[in-house]
Structures are given as C-alpha cells and as structure tokens.
Amino acid sequence: MELILYVIILAFLFETMDSSAGMGFGTGLTPLLFLCGYEPLQVVPILLMSEAITGITSGFFHHEFENVKFSIKRPVNRETKVMLMIAGFGCVAILISVFLAYFAIKFDKNVIKTYVAILILVMGFIGIIKLKQRSSNYKPKLLASLSVLAGFNKGIGAGGYGPVVMMGQIFSGIYEKTATAIVSLAEGIVCIVGVATFLLISNYGVTIDFVLFPSIFTGGFLAAIISPYMVRVLPNKIWRVVIPTYALCMGVLILIKLYIL
Amino acid sequence: MEIDNVSNISIDEIGSVARIIDTELTIFERMKIKKRSLKKVSGAIVFYLTTMILFSIYL
Numbered sequence: 001m002e003l004i005l006y007v008i009i010l011a012f013l014f015e016t017m018d019s020s021a022g023m024g025f026g027t028g029l030t031p032l033l034f035l036c037g038y039e040p041l042q043v044v045p046i047l048l049m050s051e052a053i054t055g056i057t058s059g060f061f062h063h064e065f066e067n068v069k070f071s072i073k074r075p076v077n078r079e080t081k082v083m084l085m086i087a088g089f090g091c092v093a094i095l096i097s098v099f100l101a102y103f104a105i106k107f108d109k110n111v112i113k114t115y116v117a118i119l120i121l122v123m124g125f126i127g128i129i130k131l132k133q134r135s136s137n138y139k140p141k142l143l144a145s146l147s148v149l150a151g152f153n154k155g156i157g158a159g160g161y162g163p164v165v166m167m168g169q170i171f172s173g174i175y176e177k178t179a180t181a182i183v184s185l186a187e188g189i190v191c192i193v194g195v196a197t198f199l200l201i202s203n204y205g206v207t208i209d210f211v212l213f214p215s216i217f218t219g220g221f222l223a224a225i226i227s228p229y230m231v232r233v234l235p236n237k238i239w240r241v242v243i244p245t246y247a248l249c250m251g252v253l254i255l256i257k258l259y260i261l
Numbered sequence: 262m263e264i265d266n267v268s269n270i271s272i273d274e275i276g277s278v279a280r281i282i283d284t285e286l287t288i289f290e291r292m293k294i295k296k297r298s299l300k301k302v303s304g305a306i307v308f309y310l311t312t313m314i315l316f317s318i319y320l
Contacts, residue, residue: 001317053312057305064298069278078275138275175276177283214316221309225302233291236283 004215007033011050011219018051019058019227021239021246022169022183023162025051025220028250031257033212042209045202048194050216054224055188059083061228062181070185078138082174083182085144086165089151090190096155098197107156113258116153116160121251123167127244136173143172160254162187163247176239177231184228 010032018025026047033043063070071077076084100106146168154161162183169179202208231239274280282291294302 001313001320061301061305064301066282067279068276082275173275175280177279178276181279210316210320214313214320217312217316218309221305225305229294232279232282233288235288236279 001214002211003218007212007215008219011216012223015054015220015223016227017246018162019184019224020180020231021243022166022180023247024250027159027162028253038212042212045198045208046210046212046216048191048198049213050220052188052191052195053217054220055184055191057221058224058228059181059185059188061225062184062231065228065232067177067228067231068181079178079182082143083186086147086182087186087189089147090154090161090186091193093151093155094190094193094197100156110258112156113254117251117254117258120160120163120247120254123164124244124248124251127167127170127247131240138174139172143168146171163250166243167247170243176236176243180231180239
C-alpha cells in the first residue's frame with residue numbers, strides 16, 4: 001500500500017472546502033488528478049468511495065458539533081426531511097445516468113458542461129449580490145425545484161450537483177452552516193448509490209484500480225472531522241461570503257477545464 | 262411556534278440550533294469541545310486505522 005503525499009494534501013484541501021462550503025470535492029479534485037496522469041477508472045470510483053465515507057463522517061460530525069440536528073427517530077425534523085429530499089433526487093440522478101450510459105444515449109459534453117458552469121457562475125454571482133440582504137424565510141418549493149435541477153444535471157452527466165444544491169439551499173433561506181451540513185450528508189448517501197452502481201458495473205468486467213484510495217481517504221477523512229468543527233467555530237458571516245465566492249470559482253474552473261486545458 | 266428566550270429565534274426553524282449557538286456563544290466558547298465529542302473523534306480515528314489496515318491487507 002502506497003501513500004502519495006501530494007494526493008493526500010489535495011484530498012485534504014478539497015474535502016475541507018467540500019465539508020465546509022458544500023461543494024468542490026468531485027468538481028475540483030477530478031480534473032487535477034487527471035492532469036497528474038491518472039486514468040478515469042483510477043479516479044472516479046475511488047472519489048465516490050471516499051466521498052461516501054467522508055460525506056457520512058462529515059454529516060455525523062456536523063450533527064455532533066451542532067451545525068445541524070438530524071433526527072433518526074420519527075417524526076423526522078425539517079433538516080432531515082430536506083436532507084432526504086436532496087439525497088433522493090441525487091440517487092435518482094445516478095440511476096438515470098447509468099440508464100443513459102447503458103442505452104448509449106449521449107449528450108454533447110461541452111454543451112451540457114458549459115450550461116452547468118454558467119448556471120453555477122450565475123448562482124455564485126447572485127449569492128454575492130445578495131450578501132447584504134437579510135436572510136429570507138424558508139422557501140420549500142424553490143428548494144425542491146433547484147434540487148430537481150441539480151439531479152437532472154447530474155443525471156445527464158454534467159456534474160455540479162454540490163454547488164447547485166448548496167446555492168439552492170441558501171436561496172431558499174436555509175442558514176449557511178446548516179446548509180453545508182445537510183449537503184455533506186446528502187452527498188455521502190448519493191455516493192453510496194454511486195459506489196453500489198460501480199461495483200455492479202465491475203461485475204460486468206470493468207476493473208477498479210484502488211491505488212489512490214489510501215491517499216484520498218487519508219486526506220479526505222481528516223478533513224471530514226476538522227471541517228465541521230471549523231464551521232462551528234467560525235462565524236456564519238464568513239461562510240456567507242466564502243460559499244458563493246467558492247461557487248463562482250468552481251464555475252470558472254469548469255470553464256477553464258473545458259476550454260483551456 | 263416555540264421561541265428561544267435569549268436569541269429570539271424560532272426553535273422550529275431550519276438551522277435554529279446553529280443560529281442560537283452563533284448568537285449566544287462567543288468564538289472561544291464555540292471552540293470548547295465536549296468530552297462526548299472527543300470520544301466520537303477517537304472512535305473515528307479507530308475506524309480510519311481499521312480501514313487502512315484492511316486495505317493494506319487487500320492491496
């Protein structure tokens with residue numbers, strides 16, 4: 001078993017941002033690992049496996065550090081209902097993407113990824129403009145619509161699920177710290193379905209290379225414990241600025257990946 | 262609708278616990294970690310070590 005220092009550092013940095021700003025682990029780390037010369041089958045299933053564990057861990061510690069209160073017993077509280085709704089749309093999206101891949105239905109990757117990059121850029125920009133506004137009331141219909149949109153994007157293979165549901169929650173009036181916690185746990189659940197799908201595919205002759213797992217898991221797991229604590233300690237006004245700014249960066253990163261790299 | 266007396270925040274609201282903690286506690290108070298949380302962090306470290314040992318056997 002080999003531990004690769006720069007992969008550990010990259011995984012730590014991107015998972016820190018993912019668990020504290022609700023986005024960026026897949027969108028940010030995947031192109032960087034491709035640039036380092038790793039193949040898709042060495043990166044994608046390993047990121048899903050790692051995010052499944054770190055997402056659940058991060059959600060658990062967000063609950064422990066009281067950024068959110070999830071309820072296991074019935075009646076489930078509103079935070080748990082929102083998390084289950086977001087995770088539900090994500091899981092359906094994964095199944096749709098497998099269905100599309102199975103029937104070899106392909107969309108123009110450049111067009112759909114450009115559309116998602118512009119959507120994230122616009123959402124980040126609106127988030128920055130809205131910084132001075134006081135937090136609004138909870139808008140469940142808007143959140144449901146944006147969760148469907150995020151699921152649809154993921155389903156057609158355009159990605160950007162984290163940024164869209166994260167900004168969607170903020171636009172719907174959910175407190176930033178709690179929105180981060182909800183999206184972390186939801187992404188963990190979605191990635192479990194993703195891992196199950198990959199394991200199913202691996203039964204049909206696709207071999208998964210686990211060489212990156214120990215390094216990505218080490219960096220990601222450490223970040224999944226530290227980030228919820230960081231979210232608790234730092235005041236919410238910092239996260240109100242960091243989250244839309246980071247979303248804007250993610251949109252720019254997708255465009256750079258598409259048109260420059 | 263229940264309202265927290267100190268922070269005047271509705272307890273039913275999404276994220277009310279985080280809001281109340283932000284309003285009522287200072288950064289230094291928020292930095293304090295409960296003993297119960299430390300035990301859970303220790304549990305997570307044990308989980309990490311177990312996973313790594315299992316992977317070192319598998320790889």
